Amino acid sequence: MSRRRRRRIVLGSQYAVFVAVIVVLAATADWGSLHENFANVPVAKGLFPTIITVGLRNTVIYTLSGFTAGLAGGLLIALMRLSSVPPYRWLASAYIEIFRGLPAVLIFIFVGTGVPLAFPGSNIPGGVYGSAALALGLISAAYMAETIRAGIQAVPKGQMEAARSLGMSYGRAMVSIVIPQAFRIVIPPLTNELVLLVKDSSLALFIGISLEQRDLAKFGQDLAGEKANSTPIIMAGLCYLIVTIPLGYLARRLETRQRRAQR
């Protein structure tokens, strides 16, 4: 058999399988029921405006507060990781290993259930919002610490030397010279981290949230049950994608731009 003929047969059969699967699916699917269940226009319309004013709003709040907490914690752990005092380095490494190795759900359960059980009567400041920020911050700090450490180490050694030669202390040189440059380097990977946080914020439901504190995922779940219809879940998914796809695109663009600038 000639090579050309073999290729024609292989490609041809692959297309044939594809078309066959589509035809079978289209013929057997109950279009009316699918439409009714997943793309029900009256149900979708009924979700507005609360899907935005409650669901999306809370998702954004959980994400941004968690990101801020994670950034602060991540910077601190990154600096500890680079410290010349060994116990700080060990502590930072242990933190990173532990929180990257645990499932995010467990952290949320711990913050939502474990902490109140262990310290009855005490409250995490900010209530549910504070707890969500804490849980997301604990998780993302571990990932961001590694990113920020790599960013700090990517700043050329000469920058620190020049700053020290001008009489700056190590801390001053870090704050004024090295960290501003490191942040420029880590903006693209931190944007990717933000995308992960948007999705992980859905775990807030493990803290035990009220109606007004529902994020997109919980909102979708509740409304699907209420209306006995899957459309709210699809709509919640669309809301996530409206945020995550542009963010992911932005992260990739920043990355290519930076790679070009480095040449």
Added chain:
Amino acid sequence: MIELRDLHKSFGTLEVLRGVSLDVAQGEVVCVIGPSGSGKSTLLRCVNLLEEPTNGTVTVAGAELTDPDVDIDAARRRIGMVFQQFNLFPHLTALDNVAIAQRKVLKRGREEAARTARDNLERVGLADKVDSYPAQLSGGQQQRVAIARSLAMDPAVMLFDEPTSALDPELVGDVLGVMRKLALDGMTMLVVTHEMSFAREVADRVVFMDGGVLVESGPPAQVIGAPREARTRTFLSRILDPARTPAPE
């Protein structure tokens, strides 16, 4: 102004400085020459303690930097350092590069720091580049900003670590011109360089280093013009006329 006494510096088992003593008087310009790997850059980096000497003492402007009780940040304020790779801060404009240490270290106000920065950029011939970022400047311009950055701190001495080695040949002249002016103004300068014509013309004294020790020291006319030591002669014949260097056996 600078007193180096019996400096030793080892990196692991490699001994880069093997007992160097050198004095630089106030207003004196001393050029250090020597083959690569001779320890001349390490010597310079020991003067402001970017490298900590394994042994020996460094005294600059009356402060002994090798004394563990001395405030190294305060001592470094009086010592300007110019690097081969410029090491400008890429996230700051030329003006802010010159102003930032004045503000954060000398605690000068925003206006005063900006004024001093402008004066010093003008002094190195870059009055029109105050708002440019390092990436927008040529190598020669970047190195002159780096010189202005050090001068703005009112240093007692200036150290230059091969300041023109990373420059395209046509840009070397501008930087050497600024350094020549600085020498005429009476600045105390310790310069590691391969620019023999600059050393001959500007230096009060030339020091030849090889293998981690000072081999020969004296006025440029003697060290470059009529070297006593065989090692100095070999080095100079290589650097002054590379084409006639005999092939290695």
